[in-house]
Amino acid sequence: MRLLRRIFVAVFLAGFSAAIMRLRGTGGTPPQHGGWKPLELADDPPASPEPSG
């Protein structure tokens, strides 16, 4: 019975610690800024290499 109680306490403490870290941790937040926009090629200077052969 004493062993069972210890196991329950250990599991509770582990879960409680994990919940605290999950809710209060700062390591896993994905970027909240930035994004993607269409690549603009129109303003680039035209390429004009010498024709081959």
Place this chain on the structure above:
Amino acid sequence: MSPTGRIVVVGDGVVGRRSVRALGGPTVVERRAGRTRWITDGLAPGDVVVLATPAPHAPAAAELGARGVSVVSVGDDLADTVELLELDDRFRAEGASLVVGAAMSPGLSGLLARHLASQLAVADEVHVAVHATAGAACARQHHRALRGRSLNWRDEGWVERPAGSGRELAWFPEPVGARDCYRAELSDPVLLHRAFPEAGRITARMSATRRDRLTARLPMLRAPHPEGGIGALRVEVRGADAVGRRETLVVGVAEFVGAITAGVVTAFAATLAGRAPGIAIPDGVVLAADAALPTRSLLGAVAATGVRLQEFTGVPHA
């Protein structure tokens, strides 16, 4: 070389069919089976052949090059790519071109890397990440790539590592988003190193699931899909601007891989066939990241097929 405007697409898979559709127009476009004897039948110098069959492409390319026929290879097999690179003299002697790696990666990855590098005074790192596959042959190649050895360039030497290692989270354009990417036996670093010999770091990774990595050393457990879903490409170039300030530029694409590859094929094949006035491709072996290519015009041709090129607007922080 005077282009005849004749384009032959070899391959009946997703990429072959999409390429024929994208190339449609006044120029003759044929689709043929993938045996060398049938490929070369009736071809003349100045014609363009698109090889969209599973690897190897080198034997067919060698035969076509000897006839003065230009070749666009969509292959991404590392060993086959190395053999294709050795055909430079043969194509140059016949006044023909051999485009090595005209797919999403390699292919569009090289065009985008060159485009980004042209905005920097010094480009010293190039990193490529890819997600998903086109057709069944591409899926098989993806499977093989995860059980091989990856080659990445680092500080004046090749670093060889087991494929499936080196997990990195890569952010692709939506709807793909973030994916875990791993080292793999990819040809992109080899081709990018030839185009950017000054770069200190060149890496390529591809996305994979736990099941992909777990089963990579086994035969494929089930037949690959006819066509994969939305794929993606992300190209990151790091370097310095004119005043020495560090810059990181990122561009990406999220489309069907077959559609992206067909767009790249169209850009190169149409230019080789003389359908793009004012621009040309040099003789010999040509890489998408070559500085001698009309990169922006080729990217414009890819975009004209409906591929949406996107640039990352945020500041990437580790």
